[in-house]
Amino acid sequence: MNNVINKLAALVRSWAPSDPSSTGTIVVRLLSEFGRGHARSYGLAFVFMGLGAACTAGTAYLIGSAVNQVYVSRSFYGVAAVSLAAIVIFAVKGVATYGQAVTLARISNSIIATNQKRMFDRLVTQNLSFFTDKHSSEFVARVNYGAGAASSVLNMLITAAGRDLLTLLGLIVVMVYQQPLLSIVGVLIMPPAVLVLRKLIKRVRQITMTQFGGTVLILQALQETVQGFKIIKAFNLENVMRDRVYLHVDAIEKASNKLARVSNRSTPLMETLGGIAIASVLLIGGYSVLVLDATPGGFISFITAFILAYEPAKRLARLNLELQSGLVGVRILFELLDLPAPPADSRTAVLAVSHGDVRFENVEFAYRPGEPVLKTVSFEAAPHAVTAFVGASGGGKSTIFNLLLGLYRPQAGRILIDGQDVAEVSPVSLRNAFAYVGQDVYLFHGTVKENIALGRIGATEDEIVAAAKAAYAHDFIMAFPEGYDTKVGEQGAQLSGGQRQRIAIARALVRDAPIILLDEPTAALDSEAESFVQAAMTVLTKGRTTLVIAHRLYTIAHADRIHVVEHGEIVEAGRHEELLRKGQRYATFYQLRLSDHGGENVAGEPVPDAAVAGEPPSGDVRAAAAV
Template identity: 60%
Template sequence: MTDTPRKITDDPYGAAQLVRRLVMEQASVYWRRYLLAFGLMAIAAAATALSAYLLGQVINQAYVDRNLQGIMILSVVSLAIFTVKGVATYGQSVILTQIKNAILANNQRRLFDKLMRENLAFYSQRHSSEFLARLTAGANSVTEVLNLLINAVGRDLLSLIALVIVMVSQDPFMALFGLLIAPPAVFVLRKLVRRVKGLAYTQFAGNAEILETMQESLQGIRTVKAFSLEQTMRDRINASIEAVRKNADKMARVSNRSSPLMETLGGFAVAASLMYGGYRVVATGATPGQFFSFLTAFLLAYEPAKRLARLNIELNSGLVGARMLLEIVDSPQSEPDDGDKPALALTEARVEFDHVGFAYRPDEPVLNAMSFTAEPGKMTALVGPSGGGKSTVLALLLRLYEPGSGDIRIDGQSIAGVSRRSLRQQTAYVGQDVYLFRDTVRANIAFGKIGASEDEIVAAAKAAYAHDFIMGFPLGYDTPVGEHGAQLSGGQRQRIAVARALLRNAPIVLLDEATAALDSESEKLVQEAIERLCLNRTTIVIAHRLHTIMHADAILVVEGGTIVEQGRHDDLLRRSGRYASFFRLQQRHAAPLAPVDAAI
């Protein structure tokens, strides 16, 4: 059985397919504006060729006919031609730049929109700096490729055709001779394309590594300073920068390797033109105007011809970035749009896990047929050792991941059958690692309810015991919180997060170690704010500090992805099981544990 020969269209990200796709999907939207730009390019090309032709006429009028009036007329015509060329060049440049900006903005929006439609599993396999690189380099590469194509066809090809017409009209034999430099140039350039493509991929990966090191160093600057890692991070980024520099130098050598050949071939052609043209003027009586007109047209045609010869190299280099963008845009959505599904309709907000199984990686289960019910209006606490699957429960409930087996229901409705947006609008989440956006205090609270009034924001802050410290800032609610809320203390960030959740006024509250990283005084204030947040709401809370959930209506001890114990605090202590062991371990260095009344 013989293998079927591969076609250039077999690879969806091959050069031919990518070019076709960019033209059909993105450039075709602006075809009217491109058509106008082409018209202006044609005018500029015609003006360039006409100026070369007129130069010969001026030479003849000056040195052959001695016609001063003719020279004056041709001078005025030349002025008009260059003015028209300038206006046409300006117009097509502005139009192409506007199209480029529109396509760039559209691709940035497309990529960001796609990223917002992915679940957490998608991000866990990649570094965020990769997306920054794809957003910047990829989106820019698309516009660069389209501009290369448009300029190659509209500016360079049209100019070359117009100038070749002038060359042929002046001397057909020399025009044919001048075109003989193209075949050897094309042969050499074809060999460079594959090498340039490989170097472009390496360059993209190297730039992504630089962004990664930079981002991690700045976001983890406290750890860097605390562990004196400054030189380590310098060494890491210097290694990446040096690798990118060497690769860029190599790309410069490879991509410009054609220049000596092109210049040498061009030199041969110019030298031959000078000798032959001079011979014709001296020996055969040809007019000097013809010679100068041909030579001018030839020299003007050299640059667009050289750009067209290098087009394949530059095109393949730009297509690497375009592929980086389109690979993400084209990938199947891990969190597809489900707006057509019915909205979650709550009556009591009862949450049920029915034999739910889940694994982040194959053959490494995190939840094993877990079943429990969080009763409406009550607090259900999940406790147990790290890695038992507690945080995964909240992630599955928010549909940040999808369960591998079993079902999760709220008021009898499978959350897989309702829209994610309606599900998440009915929940308020507060985690241990509070994320605040680089904005004001007011804006970060208002994210809990888009369009909230000032009175609602202030009321939420007061309920979260945050209003007093906010008003202690010189700018009050207009105080910037810094990146990740770096200008606030841990307790302040947590109370802002609680205020945001209170403003949401959702019937289901999810708390993931919301006080674990706080000192005792901050913990007390945050705990009081949380109590207000949880009042009469279905609450699922994860806690390592067991004294914070002693009042919970139900405590579930989670180990190895299953519930090994459940009950109220006092009941679990009487059983002297895993919960009692955890609790007494935490209390060992605190006040003595009061005996449990057996009659309770």
Template identity: 90%
Template sequence: MSIFKKLAELVKPRAGSDPSGTLTIVYRLLSEFGRGHARSYGLAFAFMGAGAACTAATAYLIGSAVNQVYVNKSFYGVAAVSLAAIVIFAVKGVATYGQAVTLARISNRIIAGNQKRMFDRLVRQNLSFFTDKHSSEFVARVNYGAGAASGVLNALITALGRDLLTLIGLVAVMVYQQPLLSIVGLLIMPPAVLVLRTLIKRVRQITMTQFGGTVMILQALQETVQGFKIIKAFNLEGVMQERVYRHVDAIEQASNKLARVQNRSTPLMESLGGTAIAAVLMIGGYSVLVLDATPGGFISFITAFILAYEPAKRIARLNLELQSGLVGVRILFELLDLPTPPADTRTARLSVSEGRVRFEAVEFAYRPGEPVLKAVSFEAAPHKVTAFVGASGGGKSTIFNLLLGLYRPQAGRILIDGQDVAEVSPESLREAFAYVGQDVFLFHGTIRENIALGRRGASDDAIVAAAKAAYAHDFIMAFPDGYDTKVGEQGAQLSGGQRQRIAIARALVRDAPIILLDEPTAALDSEAESYVQAAMGELTKGRTTLVIAHRLYTIAHADRIHVVENGEIVEAGRHEELLKKGQRYATFYQLRLSEPGAAEPAGDAADGVMRAAV
């Protein structure tokens, strides 16, 4: 039975125990992480045992040296002790090195594994999981929690290996040399332990305060970087400084309080230790001077007692020190224990020949009792453009979310070339689509890397061809580093129109049969829009295209326009037909034209994407 199995059985909590209690968390740590690295920890434990033996041998050796000099007056005896000292310290050096390297490797392995597990847990969540949480919270949890498990395990194994074994070895020397004096050393333990027990709960509370403050600082810093333009435009520097300073001050106060609480026992323990040493000196001195005991035994005892004081103090404070680390472990387990959707077992692959998309009485709600789509039915014909218009919140983007498999409808069916998407794997479903939205997300890296994300293994020739088709090649080559230009966080180094064209190139290199365009020109000026419209014209050629439009002139030549309101399709037809009806589309169109800056641009830019597709 391994040491971790024995430890796990020793701290195994009773039925009904607090799942976040110290014993429960330690038991789970030993079971999930300790056992998996039992051999490596065993090796580290062996190195610690060798180091502890060397420390005890050092205390015994000092007494022997004193006796060889002052009692035996033997030079050869002193030489032998000196040689033994060289060997002992050499072995201790090797043992210390082996212990440190072994623990570091285990720690790195556990941290890497936890980071992967935490990321896997997050990436398996549904889209709705992230809607009410700030991204900085996840960053803080991954950074804070990943290393906590190895830190606590290392503290435990160090306390059991280095400190406990060293203490046992030194106590053995003390008892062998001076049995009666050894009793004095034990007197300092009970009061010290009683004091430490009262501090543990306080440490846990303060550490949680520190973590909460750290999350808020990360949130403010992230928002400052991402919203720097808004901060400058609205003179919000003072507001953000006040927000950050407030949390920084709170963390500083919590850290100071933690330092006071963690070290509150130090004066008592040092005083008790000094009292014990004074008593030992008095009794030992009396034994040597009055009772003619050998000085070597007394010196050896004093050396062992002084060397034992630090490991004894660390063991006494172990529970107190663990509380800070256990906060991080609780955060780790909270994330690892997140409920995840059942594993998707669908293996059937979607086969797209024409690219016909059909909704049959589809119903969907993000929250119970609040329907977003109400029995929506429509068909997007192959190689044609199908547009969706309507006020915000009507359900247009939800249609795209369902097509991409981000959510499943509560009723009805979604068919692609007659195949129910509920019966095919999400991976094969998403391979059928290329998506371009109004809020372009570019990943940190180069332009080349961002375009290549559209299709794994895309060649340089395919990347350049996609960029040319997206009217992005010229501005890319104008950069000194060309396709190796860094885009910055979320594409901050590029203009809005450039980011859109990179996104279109990413969609082009994917070469998917169905295109989803979610208001891709809504936030662009006329010049940028003309380039993006031309790029989208290339993207949609020969492909089934579904587009959500804000600027209605961009979908004037669509093959089919659906007006979506309150989760229902209230009108459908071509542009001219809907205008002649004079109903919702016509009203919506007139409202859009009356908005400032809504005049139709001249030439092909007015209907570039639709005319190219049709």
């Protein structure tokens, strides 16, 4: 069967145009990538189809024999023999049909599973920038729609070649054997039907693509409705979202109706031609029996074979039309599988962190050419110290974290950890050195325990509980009816903001990494929740190198080093009181924060004179641990 598939692929390749998206090229690729790997299974299915086709042809022949035994030979034993043969034929056909269906289903399931894995692998290896301008629902639709398309098209081709073509050939043999002249009539109906179908193929492809595009938009709207349900309710956006979904649904309905009209436009013609052919056969056959004294069994056998041949002939005539609809999904599959893979990372050196000293040396980076985000940035985050970054949004603070995590590579300069250039170490060992807690906590679908355990695969239950206790999360977790087995809901929707943050800190604690990255986890919390999170962060950062992006300046008042980042540059650096005395960017930024809170500090307390005079306010990340 493998040789057959190779020859079939070569045959299709010989007439396939060079266009990689053409029908011939796609079919060749399908046969090469998927058909060849399942050649034996497809061969077995083909054998079952051949048995089924032989049984169908045998049924048509037996009916003629039965008629002759009754009306010509008038032999009861002959009729009994034909009846016994019919039982055997239909039993064999039943087994063959079962074997064909199960074999094709197993092949299909295997191909779908393989494609789902390949598509996910292709997505997960892309760089972060690949996802920034695309909606996640597009990938969901592509994986769902494309994964099964390959097996569907292959099954369509194998079924057409095995079941329909073999059945048609077997029935033609019966027809030619019984009535050679009448067989010519059946040939006359094919050319008009094929000409009509060829004109419909291009339109079917366009309409099917429209359907897929509409499905993506519906998935996008549904996903945004679920994830943004609170905003939808808060802003009374129910009608807006409803109108958006209805618009896309109506568009798909319109495209589906058009597809139904176009794809079935050939049906009246084919049925009419079939009727003409049957009428002609009846007239000619009746004349041969009544006038020329031909045996009625041969005529009945021919009529039976002709009627049975009509459906497989019609399916074969429509094959290219049906193929175009299926190939839309295959093209979507190959578009994703053909995404250029990022260059293979050959770095095998393992980052060894002994102290946790982090240095940026003249680092430059831009997401887009000509739009620099970091401009020759240099700083040092001392071991076991807290290094903070402040500044207006868009200044480049988060980009520093992205570079540290290896999500992007700088275009110039070096990033060193304990003197080791991170450009020379493997990304896995680099990321193992960090524990990250962000402002927007992402919890995965599953239980509290499962989300904490993701910090370090293989963490024991005792380690998970210890991390939760250190993160001040154990008490509220145990207050849930199911404790650590409580489902967190989509993106942690079952938990409050403070609870989600403490779960994230527990996840970072169980990781036990030497360097901590904090993207102001308390920015969106109330005072009570913030006090718990601040206390948990104090446990997390103790004895570790900590880099923190701060929006609430009082939280970093006692940081060992504060860097003011503006327009991709570090414009000022020092301790809190030192920067206030300078009266430059940090002092201005600090006063703006104070004025935003009406003369109170960010914690909601009156601003002490010492702070205005250049002394730090009383609250800080370490003092919060005592709350």
